[in-house]
Amino acid sequence: MAPIQNARVLFNSVPENYPIPGETTVYDTTQTIDLEAVPLNGGFLIKTLVLSVDPYFRGRMRKPEKKSYAVRLNLSIYGHGVGLVLRSENPAVEVGKHVYGPNILHQEYVVLKELGPATVLEKHPKLPWTAYLGAAGMPGQTAFVGWKEYSDAKPGEVAFVTTGAGWTKVIASAGSEEKVKFMQSIGADVAFNYKTTDTREVLAKEGPIDIFWDNVGGDILDAAIEHAAINARFLECGSISGYNGAHTPIKNMSMVVGKTLHIHGILVFRLLPKYYKEFYDTIPAKLASGELKYSEDVTKGLDKVGDVILAVQKGTNKAKAVVVVAEE
Known part of the structure; x- marks a missing residue:
């Protein structure tokens, strides 16, 4: 040939x-x-x-x-x-x-x-x-294993998820109105565009937050620390706000001690072996049936x-x- x-x-x-x-x-x-x-x-x-x-x-x-x-x-x-x-x-x-x-x-x-x-x-x-x-691959696996391993979510708690959705009461943020509408469609209790809405105002009204899933970092991470509950869990998955030259310093790190926050970095490949079978046994079927939306x-x-x-x-x-x- x-x-x-x-x-x-x-x-x-x-x-x-x-x-x-x-x-x-x-x-x-x-x-x-x-x-x-x-x-x-x-x-x-x-x-x-x-x-x-x-x-x-x-x-x-x-x-x-x-x-x-x-x-x-x-x-x-x-x-x-x-x-x-x-x-x-x-x-x-x-x-x-x-x-x-x-x-x-x-x-x-x-x-x-x-x-x-x-x-x-x-x-x-x-x-x-x-x-x-x-949803049936690495991003879905990251959400699945990180939440199971570190969230310790309980009924009635408040979760703040940047670029997404989750369980319990969910505050979700994204960078466009289209993404906000999608988060609303999959059940987020509060969904807002962080580019047009003040994150601190939303968290002050809807918080304090017990769980923070972070994909953005920067000032939004700072705001989440400010409005976190005592013993809140922070699941640090990414910090795209600082990937392209602009780095916003975190000013509220002293609150990590005062609020006894639990901060967990998430790398999917370190946790996936523990949850691999459970993920593939359940998630693709739920996506196919429409129980989970993507x-x-x-x-x-x-x-x-x-x-x-x-x-x-x-x-x-x-x-x-x-x-x-x-x-x-």
Whole structure:
């Protein structure tokens, strides 16, 4: 078989503030691949179907000398995705199966030497693969394991969730009216746009809060500390307000002591082994039946990844951001 195009999205330059499509990331079509002859070396070849774009991408766009999980310049970016297995030399990965994991390169075809953190996944027949990058995937897993492990939620308590919803009495905030309407539709008791409404005024009226799920950080975290109840639990999942150059200092840290707050950082991969079976035994079925509701912002085309990354960082995406690369 003659080689065919294997388009990819390259990390091209380190952004100073927001990532710039076409500069920070570049859509490249110069690479080719021979699907029948490309060496597998004991691994397997997948066709990329869907890719997740998440807030943590910005943390990877660091200078080469930075340690941690930085992406290397001039190589494909990577993240959570789902791919169809086309060829395999790995007995644990059969042709025709689907692989889901955090190590999927943003390119049309990928050779993986081993599963690593990825897994062979069976899809619920009533769910699309895109759902497995949102509510039935890593973001849903993060909410599931973090809440179960740390919230200690009790009837009658007040929870404040940035960019979301939850149990007990729920105060929820988001950055657009469309997202506010969605949170209202899934049962949030109080939903507001933090860009047009004073968070402190809402919390002063509806609090004090017993549980705070934080995806934003910055001044909203400061406001939550100010309006927290004694012994409140803070579940720190992200701080996107400081990802793109603007860092708001926390002024109320002394209240952490005075209110004896419990602060828990959440990384899904450290907790997921404990809850993996329970999550997949329950959540996909509840999503498929409509018992649990979810929303997606689906973009078609690998060439649009840079635009979607920027949208997620600015908060202009309408829901969980997913890029469809190809159909099966």
